[in-house]
Amino acid sequence: MLRFENVTFKYSNSKENTLENISFTLESGEWLTIIGSNGSGKSTITKLISANLLVDSGKIFLYDKAYEVENLNLIRDNVAIVFQNPDNQFVGASVEEDVAFGLENKKIPSQDMEEIIVDSLSKVDMLEYRKAEPRNLSGGQKQRVAIASALAMKPKLLILDEATSMLDPKSRKEILNYIKKINIEEKISVISITHDAEELAYSNNVLFIDKGKILKKISADSMLENGKLLSDSCLELPFLDKLKVELNKKLNNDIFSINDDMEEVIDKLCKLVLKK
């Protein structure tokens, strides 16, 4: 559904290209996680996809339509983005106005709006705050509203640029589970930028970016199976995974698989200690 062809981009005030010759494709229903160190160009990619920035050279296509002025409506109708800092994306004076804003732009009839607002705010557990002023919310609550506003648009491509970073682990899981559900059931594609290794479990593929260039695109499964690749990436691993990676390193053996749960790890450790 989305295709980058040799895309190069430079901010006007920077000397070097921020992105250089980037090519990749995203299928309908694919969940792609983009990984790269700070400043490698991940957010710039998302801003190009949401048409907030325009390429210097190369081409981007959505449903085989090039990113050109006459296709801007197609892009706006199908792509929704949630940024890392939710403060910069509030447009409404209240939570519900914020969700309604995008719907009005999309010319959704007002009698349908109430249902969409209630539905999307419930999905992120923020319905009771519908009359609240966004500036009075916590960072995590703001992120949830930003996610609700994006989901209300029923996009075909949802971009999460570190959009769950301020959430506590439980709410992050709940929201990611919900997005995974619509990703599968409604074939919504997801591009997610994250430093959280647990998100790999939701992804089909992983794109590695370094200094504005693509290093590789691999399947999330092969990434999860490769402890070294995981520990070398800039992902924050959960404790159990860190433990497994460190044990494998010390033992110089890939005994602990990234898929092992706590019970399996304990089992393997006992066998090692008791040499059974």
Ligand SMILES: Nc1ncnc2c1ncn2[C@@H]1O[C@H](COP(=O)(O)OP(=O)(O)OP(=O)(O)O)[C@@H](O)[C@H]1O
């Ligand atoms: N508006 C801007 N004007 C000039 N340079 C910018 C602008 N925004 C970003 N840059 C620069 O472009 C490069 C890529 O930035 P980008 O925000 O895309 O990186 P990122 O991978 O998203 O980083 P992070 O992990 O910190 O979010 C960086 O060197 C950054 O300083």
Ligand SMILES: [Mg+2]
């Ligand atoms: Mg960024």
